[in-house]
Amino acid sequence: MEVVEIRLVIDDKQYETASAGDAEKLLKQRGAFAIMVDGRPRELSFISQAPEDGVIHGLTFASKEGREIYRHSAAHILAHAVRELFPDARFAIGPAIEDGFYYDFDVPAPFTPEDLEAIEKRMLEIIKRNSPFVRKEMSRGEALDMFGRMGEAYKTELLESLQDETVSVYEEGGFADLCRGPHVPSAGTIKAVKLLSVAGAYWRGDEKRxxxxxxxxxxxxAASDLKKHMELLEEIKKRDHRKLGRELDLFSINEEIGAGLILWHPNGAIIRKTMEDFWRDEHLKASYKLLYSPHMARLDLWKTSGHWDFYRENMYSPMKVEEVEYEIKPMNCPFHIAVYKSGLRSYRDLPVRYAELGTVYRFERSGVLHGLMRVRGFTQDDAHIFAREDQIGEEIKLILDFTLFILNTFGFEDYNIYLSTRPEKYVGTDESWALATEALKAALEHKGLKYEIDPGEGVxxxxxxxxxxxDSLGRAWQCSTIQVDFNNPERFDVTYRGEDGKPQRPIMIHRALMGSLERFFGILIEHYAGAFPLWLTPVQVDVLTIAERHNEFARQVADALRKEGIxxxxxxxxxxxxxxxxxxxxRKVPYSVIIGDREVEEGGTALSIRKRSGESLGPFTLSALTDLLKEEIKTRR
RNA sequence: GCCGGGGUAGCUCAGUGGCAGAGCAGCUGAUUCGUAAUCAGCAGGUCGUGAGUUCAACCCUCAUCCCCGGCUCCA
Structure with a gap:
């Protein structure tokens, strides 16, 4: 018998087998339900056709590709269940997404929660039947004919947009769906599945369709992994900043005031004040100058800046003031430019760094508003840097360091960094875009920061x-942005005097670290689950008394702490x-001091504190306690 | 903006074409207590807003505002 050697890699472990059959068996044993051959995901059964010399990677749930195949197959089973229960349904698309999958259906009436339960139940039955997924290849014309006969208009539309002459259809237990594949070997491969929600979605994301x-x-x-995931969803719900915002009395949104407009309550306001103080102090240390600018200005300003042309749909309607049109500001940059231009700048003055906590107002469609995360009025931690071309690289490096320092202080240690390149709608020359993009890239690489290119996503x-x-649940939030701008210096005719005494054009850098204070606050609430670190938390210490006779002494303790700024x-x-x-x-107060007979007798020399976690520390003298708290506040832990 | 689901006490939520309900929070009283809920009583509402149908509307109809899940958008 001929010895066929097939080399396999499954979850970074290497194997060798003699035959395709053995390989398939081994793959299944090791939890693989698809394979990667020559960089292409394939069915497990494809192993018999695999080239003999190549290494075959088994795809398990541990890999991104594996998870996608697995969940995509679950989506197929979902569609199958819908076909059985709702014969009138027409099928659109059903991809795997970040933490699961979805499938879009065209049905006469929206699904109810009860429908969802019934569909899920039917899915489990289909899984139990364990029919194999069978791949069939056919010409595009045949497929068009087949789905046309079935009245699957969405499938035929998809087929029409495909380039390939040969397409694949997967059949599982009598249900056939257009699909590139691959799929898991059979429906029974899916071990734990759960339907989560139903919502409207436009065909191909187009609101006109x-x-x-x-x-x-x-x-x-595994059922246990599904359970863990459900617990994570539960935890996300528990941490919802809108819920915690109400419970901890941090902020509110009032219908009578307007959607998307935030009222900062005392508990939220003290946190914001702390964030702002920190932000301003650090900016001064980093050689920024602080500015304040008005909330409205003449419309012409935004015509000059180009916002009126490019982003009018996000700006509010202008208002007439003595026959002149004014506009509530959507951006701070024109004001900073005006400050810059209020005097003559020399090349020796550059870089000029202006920073402002500037409140801006942008129109957001009603359906997108979301607590603090998406609002209509918010405060940007904005800064604009005017620099010479030769200073850009260094400046970007400084900003990157500064940004990471600030984010770190707020307890964020993991980042994903993206470099966005030229979009379809743009101003400026190709050369200036290339130059700026290179400057950003060079700074990132100099800092040794990993990043991804986001093509066409530039401003x-x-x-x-x-x-x-x-955040602490592993969710990614975009906060910081560093943007090079060759456009506004041009539009506003911003100059500095060069060494030759002639006017030169500076380059502007826009940057925000927290982005929007409102949104950043929302992220912090969820990140910390409302249990803020001592330096941020509204009430740092609660002084609790056992009985009324301890109140007077407790008051003295609290007064002493307050006198120290606690x-x-x-x-x-x-x-x-x-x-x-x-x-x-x-109320998630970090420390409590309990005052009873013992404490009063000791006259404040033996105070113990109870931490939010339940742990207790001490005994301390009043001054030792104060020092401990002040130290923790100072280090912002 | 679009699709679907909602809006009842400060909060969480129940409820019915015919008297508006609970728990928590609040207030009052009792209790004076040692590390995550003491007991009792009281008060609390234009049932999102406006119009309509009806003898009668929190309930049905229409409009409107807001919220939630998505879609879309995000300088």
């Missing part, structure tokens, strides 16, 4: 670096100590 019904779901290889006036932070509050409610501790815990 038909609204379809999209069912979202997720799938895992109309220049390329940019975006930084996404990863945000301390008393709780003299007529409640048992257990209840007061609970109140502090619910």
């Amino acid at each position: 038909k609204m379809l019904q999209r069912i979202y779901g997720t799938a895992f290889t 109309f006036y220049g390329p940019k670096i975006d930084i996404k932070v990863k 945000r301390a509050e008393e709780n003299f409610d007529n409640e048992k100590i257990g209840y007061k501790i609970r109140q502090s815990a619910v």
